[in-house]
Amino acid sequence: MTKTAFLRPRSAPAESMESLTGLLREWLPLQRWFAGKDRPVTDLGVLSMTELFPGCLHMLVHAGHGGVPAPGGTPPAGDCYQLLLGVRERPSPRLGKALIGRVPDGRLAGLTVYDALHDPRAAQLLLERLRHPGAAGPLRFECDGSQQVPAGLVPRLMTAEQSNSSLVYGDEYILKVFRRIQPGVNPDLEVPGALARQGCHRVPAPVAWLRTTHPFNATLGVLQPYLRNASDGWTLALDALAAGDDFTAQSHALGRATADVHLALSTAFPIGAPGENGRTAAAMTERLTAAAHAVPVLQPFVPGLRAAFAALTTCDAGPPAQRVHGDLHLGQVLRAGREWFVIDFEGEPSRPLSERRSAHSPVRDIAGMLRSFDYAARQRRPWRPEWARRCREAYCAGYAARAGWDPRKKHGLLRAYETDRAVYEVLYEARHRPDWLPVPMAAIERLAVRGD
Ligand SMILES: Nc1ncnc2c1ncn2[C@@H]1O[C@H](COP(=O)(O)OP(=O)(O)O)[C@@H](O)[C@H]1O
Numbered sequence: 001m002t003k004t005a006f007l008r009p010r011s012a013p014a015e016s017m018e019s020l021t022g023l024l025r026e027w028l029p030l031q032r033w034f035a036g037k038d039r040p041v042t043d044l045g046v047l048s049m050t051e052l053f054p055g056c057l058h059m060l061v062h063a064g065h066g067g068v069p070a071p072g073g074t075p076p077a078g079d080c081y082q083l084l085l086g087v088r089e090r091p092s093p094r095l096g097k098a099l100i101g102r103v104p105d106g107r108l109a110g111l112t113v114y115d116a117l118h119d120p121r122a123a124q125l126l127l128e129r130l131r132h133p134g135a136a137g138p139l140r141f142e143c144d145g146s147q148q149v150p151a152g153l154v155p156r157l158m159t160a161e162q163s164n165s166s167l168v169y170g171d172e173y174i175l176k177v178f179r180r181i182q183p184g185v186n187p188d189l190e191v192p193g194a195l196a197r198q199g200c201h202r203v204p205a206p207v208a209w210l211r212t213t214h215p216f217n218a219t220l221g222v223l224q225p226y227l228r229n230a231s232d233g234w235t236l237a238l239d240a241l242a243a244g245d246d247f248t249a250q251s252h253a254l255g256r257a258t259a260d261v262h263l264a265l266s267t268a269f270p271i272g273a274p275g276e277n278g279r280t281a282a283a284m285t286e287r288l289t290a291a292a293h294a295v296p297v298l299q300p301f302v303p304g305l306r307a308a309f310a311a312l313t314t315c316d317a318g319p320p321a322q323r324v325h326g327d328l329h330l331g332q333v334l335r336a337g338r339e340w341f342v343i344d345f346e347g348e349p350s351r352p353l354s355e356r357r358s359a360h361s362p363v364r365d366i367a368g369m370l371r372s373f374d375y376a377a378r379q380r381r382p383w384r385p386e387w388a389r390r391c392r393e394a395y396c397a398g399y400a401a402r403a404g405w406d407p408r409k410k411h412g413l414l415r416a417y418e419t420d421r422a423v424y425e426v427l428y429e430a431r432h433r434p435d436w437l438p439v440p441m442a443a444i445e446r447l448a449v450r451g452d
């Protein structure tokens with residue numbers, strides 16, 4: 001692909017897009033889900049543009065952070081984002097906070113563009129498209145056919161701080177619109193679909209989805225049943241802390257639920273490869289080096305943290321590698337009735353899709369959840385390390401009761417995976433929520449110095 005082909009949508013002349021891309025270049029970095037906040041957007045190219053319905057454009061844009069496309073069309077450093085843009089002469093004042101700006105010239109001159117996911121009419125039309133499988137340009141609307149989604153469900157955009165954007169329809173379905181798009185099947189479609197086929201009841205199954213065939217094959221959104229009256233684990237844990245309540249029964253049940261999901265994953269995606277601690281240690285060390293470069297406060301702790309990874313090479317291999325959740329924390333589990341459900345199988349958003357879809361030790365998810373108890377316990381002063389310790393114990397005991405092996409007996413593995421996770425969290429917080437940086441940094445200090 002040539003440079004111009006890469007930067008230009010199929011149907012619009014490049015010059016007519018310049019004023020629109022100028023607006024988007026300002027707007028994108030202000031969005032919670034924008035991943036490149038630590039680097040300026042040097043260029044913004046339109047990869048595809050499809051009129052979804054009158055007044056609503058579907059776009060994939062490339063936000064570049066310097067550099068030029070390599071020969072053969074490899075995009076310059078940057079990311080691809082999915083946008084749904086409303087285009088109107090005078091948008092309703094209720095769309096105020098969704099406004100992106102008025103296009104000064106070019107093909108859309110004088111029109112105002114806004115984030116169409118905030119527009120109930122656009123959200124309704126989007127669901128209509130998903131209800132009727134078909135195509136629009138490179139976009140494909142597909143469904144699993146097992147249930148008929150009713151017409152006319154009232155949409156609302158979720159306001160939670162998210163890596164993506166989600167629309168809830170009539171408290172019956174939730175549509176997750178992925179924002180940062182990478183080539184390939186998104187595990188948040190692939191995994192829940194495969195688990196549903198295994199009869200695993202812990203994960204809401206995809207009902208319909210949106211994908212694209214241009215400029216590459218990728219998943220763009222997934223519709224699944226909405227668990228009404230559910231509370232996420234993070235909210236429940238903070239409520240328990242605030243009330244001075246114990247959270248061990250819930251943590252135990254959560255450990256069992258995690259093991260259920262791991263068992264179903266190992267059946268749905270048979271891999272059973274032995275753990276390769278040497279390669280894992282090398283990958284963790286590489287990530288640490290990159291993170292310490294990006295977030296210099298990590299640097300004094302690098303030797304201690306490297307030791308945690310080096311120790312992996314002398315540990316027993318641990319449980320076989322398998323598909324895992326990849327970003328398991330208290331915000332990814334929902335309690336509805338007396339059951340825990342697990343959502344958001346995308347993995348850590350900043351990692352390449354190929355890595356997120358490959359096999360890992362299940363200890364990685366366990367470590368993610370253990371880190372989350374620590375995060376929760378640090379939300380209140382004084383810090384409640386005992387509360388977190390009891391949750392850890394209960395969670396591991398619950399896991400062991402179902403999985404048949406006890407994470408607490410894999411001390412070296414657990415320490416390495418917790419360290420790797422804390423390093424990821426430092427990077428995540430530095431990029432997205434600098435005020436939260438002390439939370440993973442406290443763990444870094446502990447893991448680098450004491451190793452427990
Ligand atoms: N099936 C569901 N039922 C009820 N609420 C859900 C469901 N899926 C997601 N949510 C809610 O939406 C929030 C964001 O979902 P998530 O998949 O974690 O998105 P993101 O990857 O953008 O963070 C969750 O924290 C949860 O509150």
Ligand SMILES: O=P(O)(O)O[C@H]1O[C@H](CO)[C@@H](O[C@H]2O[C@H](CO)[C@@H](O)[C@H](O)[C@H]2O)[C@H](O)[C@H]1O
Binds near residue numbers: 162164332349375376
């Ligand atoms: O957006 P996602 O849910 O996919 O995950 C990302 O954001 C999470 C924060 O919203 C982040 O989780 C970290 O903060 C949580 C508290 O807000 C805590 O429970 C987690 O343990 C901690 O990792 C997650 O790392 C990130 O991938």
